[in-house]
């Protein structure tokens with residue numbers, strides 16, 4: 253088996269899990285935040301910079317890499333790890349989320365999804381088998397089953413039909429997945445905001461015995477209390493001896509709440525995207541660097557942060573870079589935001605180790621607030 257989860261301990265105060273995921277490209281300590289490198293690059297960061305901030309695994313995107321430069325080209329280059337010079341674990345999504353986000357540009361059938369490229373309008377077809385074929389060519393350590401992620405809100409009848417198709421597609425993905433020694437295939441639990449449907453999806457997918465499971469269809473526009481409620485009843489349905497991955501979640505408050513509910517892995521473009529737009533996550537909440545109040549702020553972005561940006565530059569300088577549209581500004585802000593989340597998850601792991609994650613949550617939120 254390519255992927256193996258090792259539960260180290262459970263926090264006596266919160267029930268959160270401390271663990272390790274063994275992959276063909278090394279061991280990941282969990283709970284973990286995974287930076288997103290959509291187009292085989294975590295935007296504006298070199299792999300060396302990611303290693304310096306102790307990123308353990310990154311995510312990349314099947315849909316984007318299939319369209320450009322093409323999975324066959326990446327295979328020819330020696331696989332995604334070699335192509336992008338990242339030799340630690342990589343997780344690839346199935347492309348389902350992006351394809352379904354295309355709206356009018358796509359058509360769903362039982363066989364798969366026909367869609368038009370957002371790049372040039374060309375016609376394509378992704379089936380469960382194709383999603384596995386692409387991810388096999390990319391050579392990611394963890395690949396995801398091709399699923400449908402229903403929008404929010406969606407009516408119950410539709411969500412039920414959709415999750416049943418997702419189960420059938422998961423079976424087809426499993427049959428198509430042959431490189432089981434080197435790549436693990438995770439199943440994705442759907443079911444929208446309906447407890448009985450989440451249960452049905454989990455039961456059907458657990459029968460297929462994937463080496464890991466994700467919760468999909470959250471962070472799609474629903475209020476956070478609803479997401480937490482869905483996690484409250486979904487996480488306990490997931491196997492204890494396998495990794496649990498909450499897709500598309502990356503705000504600090506939601507990471508902590510997710511871990512408390514038993515989640516091990518998270519990914520999101522949030523820290524890199526808002527960083528490039530000039531917003532930082534800091535121990536004292538959100539900082540919008542272009543604000544005039546930072547004009548003469550000669551102190552670091554976050555006095556508690558030891559990233560390169562905070563050790564070296566002032567808020568006034570960062571603000572100047574953004575006002576002048578200098579590319580270094582994006583790099584420095586991205587560095588800080590990724591470092592912030594990676595460091596926060598390290599603190600979360602330490603708090604679990606010491607059975608005090610609820611205390612950690614309290615002190616974190618007292619300083620941070622809930623504004624992201």
Ligand SMILES: [Zn+2]
Nearest residue numbers: 557559562588
């Ligand atoms: Zn920093």
